[in-house]
Amino acid sequence: MVTSTPGSGGTSVSGAFCTGGNWVVTCVLPPVRKDRIIGQLPKCFNKGAALNTEDEFKSKVKTACQQQRTGTVGFKISKVIVVGDLAVGKTCLINRFCKDVFDKNYKATIGVDFEMERFEVLGVPFSLQLWDTAGQERFKCIASTYYRGAQAVIIVFDLTDVASLEHTRQWLEDAMKENDPTSVLLFLVGTKKDLSSPAQYTLIEQDAIKLADQMKAEYWAVSALSGENVREFFFRVASLTFETNVLAELEKSGSRRIGEVVRKYIKDHPKMKVC
Ligand SMILES: Nc1nc2c(ncn2[C@@H]2O[C@H](COP(=O)(O)OP(=O)(O)OP(=O)(O)O)[C@@H](O)[C@H]2O)c(=O)[nH]1
Numbered sequence: 001m002v003t004s005t006p007g008s009g010g011t012s013v014s015g016a017f018c019t020g021g022n023w024v025v026t027c028v029l030p031p032v033r034k035d036r037i038i039g040q041l042p043k044c045f046n047k048g049a050a051l052n053t054e055d056e057f058k059s060k061v062k063t064a065c066q067q068q069r070t071g072t073v074g075f076k077i078s079k080v081i082v083v084g085d086l087a088v089g090k091t092c093l094i095n096r097f098c099k100d101v102f103d104k105n106y107k108a109t110i111g112v113d114f115e116m117e118r119f120e121v122l123g124v125p126f127s128l129q130l131w132d133t134a135g136q137e138r139f140k141c142i143a144s145t146y147y148r149g150a151q152a153v154i155i156v157f158d159l160t161d162v163a164s165l166e167h168t169r170q171w172l173e174d175a176m177k178e179n180d181p182t183s184v185l186l187f188l189v190g191t192k193k194d195l196s197s198p199a200q201y202t203l204i205e206q207d208a209i210k211l212a213d214q215m216k217a218e219y220w221a222v223s224a225l226s227g228e229n230v231r232e233f234f235f236r237v238a239s240l241t242f243e244t245n246v247l248a249e250l251e252k253s254g255s256r257r258i259g260e261v262v263r264k265y266i267k268d269h270p271k272m273k274v275c
């Protein structure tokens with residue numbers, strides 16, 4: 001029996017056997033936690049800086065899920081990277097959501113770390129791999145080698161530190177060097193809301209919303225200490241990433257069907273020429 005557990009929520013490989021010369025590895029995944037079940041599209045935080053302002057999942061996505069036409073989405077693990085200046089609260093944000101803990105002592109992330117989170121969205125299993133990266137300059141080059149292949153990028157700043165908001169442009173640029181900007185979902189997240197006075201918060205929020213709009217990112221303000229908006233935020237990330245995956249899957253199966261029709265037509269009409 002083999003057991004591998006990357007991070008705390010890792011996959012348990014319960015066994016492997018050989019059949020007809022092929023090795024088959026069986027994975028036993030624990031059931032999705034009851035508090036990770038998403039039946040409705042979670043609301044955005046601020047309609048002025050949102051990736052979408054719909055109240056519900058797109059109807060073709062809902063229909064595909066009902067009819068179990070979501071292809072490989074249920075078996076995929078979507079990569080999400082979390083970037084931002086040192087000590088803005090990236091690790092605490094992830095730990096609050098994944099483990100429901102908060103550590104007031106700062107321990108710098110060295111390189112990267114990751115957590116797996118399993119959801120069930122509209123009845124379909126869906127997994128996110130949350131990559132926590134180091135903000136410290138000396139670890140940045142190790143961390144940046146893990147940026148590639150992200151489906152969502154979470155850029156974090158500290159709501160009590162304007163400089164950390166200004167630096168988010170650079171974090172975005174670095175993350176996008178390794179990813180396709182047209183297909184990545186972006187989130188701009190202000191942390192430590194509990195530490196920011198209402199006046200300070202209003203001021204920085206205006207700048208953050210403007211920046212999020214320019215970056216085409218969705219803006220959120222959270223507190224890992226109190227837990228405010230943390231669950232709502234990650235549910236939103238999971239839901240929008242899931243929706244994007246289902247839409248891509250539907251498009252793929254649609255073009256496959258068109259391809260089949262064209263191939264059949266050419267076969268039935270041998271005089272047809274393909275240019
Ligand atoms: N009051 C308050 N403190 C926070 C919050 N989030 C993080 N902190 C504190 O901020 C410090 C840095 O938090 P981390 O999560 O380690 O920061 P990080 O962004 O992961 O830092 P690097 O790993 O170096 O990039 C710690 O002392 C945390 O306790 C929050 O929401 N409220």
Ligand SMILES: [Mg+2]
Nearest residue numbers: 090091108109
């Ligand atoms: Mg960290």
